Amino acid sequence: MTFQEHILQGIPVDLPKVKSYDPAINHAPKRKDSLSKAEKELAVRNALRYFDKKYHAILSEEFAGELKTYGRIYMYRFRPDYKMYARPIDEYPGKSLQAKAIMHMIQNNLDHAVAQHPHELITYGGNGAVFQNWAQYLLTMQYLAEMTDEQTLTMYSGHPMGLFPSHKEAPRVVVTNGMMVPNYSKQDDWEKFNALGVTQYGQMTAGSYMYIGPQGIVHGTTITVLNAGRKISKTGEGLAGKLFVTSGLGGMSGAQPKAGNIAGCITVCAEVNEKAVHIRHSQGWVDVVITDLNELVVRIAKAKAEKEVVSIAYLGNIVDVWEKFDEANIYVDLGSDQTSLHNPWAGGYYPVAMSYEDANNMMADQPELFKKKVQESLCRQADAINKHTVKGTYFFDYGNAFLLEASRAGADIMAENGIDFKYSSYVQDIMGPMCFDYGFGPFRWVCVSGKPDDLEKTDAIACKVLEDLRKDAPQEIQQQMADNIKWIKGAQENKLVVGSQARILYADAEGRMKIAAAFNMAIANAEIGPVVLGRDHHDVSGTDSPFRETSNIYDGSQFTADMAIQNVIGDSFRGATWVSIHNGGGVGWGEVINGGFGMVLDGTKEADKRLKAMLFWDVNNGISRRSWARNEEAIFAIKRAMKSEPNLKVTLANSVDDSLLSNLF
């Protein structure tokens, strides 16, 4: 059977052979047993909905076995045999170019070179799922191959509810992931309802088909470390010889050592999982691996003395590193953490003084004790970090819910007012005021022809647009423009492509619109093939997340999610090819609502109209909200946007004299 026939077949008529569990692949940890007997029966009943009754006897036992062994029903038997990767768009069957582009993006998210746990359909972040099971994948691909531009596919947390009549200008796919009635949005609710097969954690770009491998996070982390360096620089000196201590070499966190090298500092990144250390080291993303703390201390002293640019993986627990560096009096300039604390009880965080294997067993067999160990470890970690910050270390939370979980564990992490944390998040100090409030965010594109040549041409087009824009750009955004021009010039050389032919850079609304319009023109002139535009959800307008993306909103509205919901609705009727809205992502289930879009450029006039209408809204929605929250940089940006677009009219906030308030209550 050809690849196209496989796709068009959907769920196979004859049962495929049972698949053996491949130990060479990185698998999701066993999920905790969260269902009662009746709920387990319901989970199997739910799973069997996808299959003909004649197979129920075989499959019911098999699915019950998966639930017992892995805590979830993945339907491993139905994992396709063909290679999973983003094929050139012409290789997909179908009647809609837009739907074919979405298939390209879905397969990229499940590519073995890209995905964290590909057999469990997890792209990144430990639980960031594209689908809950393989039946959902097969059906979705079949629907996409059958659909026309007069239909819309509705995706409920990985489950394709079906094709509904719509129209050409409507999105081809509408994705929701993990949307819950608000009272059912605790970590344990995810465990239960995901095990039942009725919801999933879509992370940000996993369940929205917009992951582009590690380059997105390399770019974001480089910008963060560079700007953190500018923050601690006293005399304009750079990062040479300065030490950055952090943890995690997983899906996203693995970008830290590479970003540290691009930014030009010494990076120490602790990681407890030997496999993760090996992967990043063999990929050349981290230079040196050290397993002994004393050896690490000696190596750091040498690197500091020689102002080396070097990244070091320490195979072990981050708590030990912070404590050892305090004892050995090693000065840490920048500190952060990127363990997966959005998922603290199911493998995101490994407690100190326990082997990796023991921790994995304990989280499945003794979940309450494991939770206690995680919390004790977080308290110890916070204590050690506090000792360093007293000496001058600049510590920032990098959006992994470290401060949030540490505070819940009772760690000494609260500021004197008892409301704020002792340390700022990277959005409060760096990304918010320097990028998001001006509209700069992670714009990305994918050349779905699959041709590296196309990517090279789009890099050149984007660079030219940014250079032209920079000539007349106000002083306030010159640094951002310069950093991103430098990035795009070095992008080919840095060899950042893993999976699809994708690129990321930070641009504001004007930059995004002009780059996209130039791509559309190049497609119309047959210089390049079709392009998918998108962005990370971690952006100006897409995400309401009080401890991350919207942590620099101070009018109390950081706990509301109107912006993300408005954004996805607004994108959907302004021309997005697909839209998605998720609960969870980054900081955890129940902690964030985030959304995104994908837009196919095909060189037509309609695409040109769509990109202008949608990108303008997609950025300025967030700027208007940030300006209403009285963020100065956003007030500047929205006034500038109103000047450029007479149809934009935004309610502006009046400032209040502090002295009027101080005696009121």
Ligand SMILES: NC(=O)c1ccc[n+]([C@@H]2O[C@H](COP(=O)([O-])OP(=O)(O)OC[C@H]3O[C@@H](n4cnc5c(N)ncnc54)[C@H](O)[C@@H]3O)[C@@H](O)[C@H]2O)c1
């Ligand atoms: N700020 C951002 O832009 C941003 C971007 C991406 C991810 N994140 C967040 O960062 C976190 C990490 O993401 P990821 O994709 O790398 O997750 P991941 O699960 O793939 O990697 C985390 C790694 O941390 C290791 N680890 C856990 N506890 C440890 C400990 N005590 N000491 C040393 N190593 C330990 C794990 O073994 C794992 O390899 C997530 O919470 C994610 O949401 C933030």
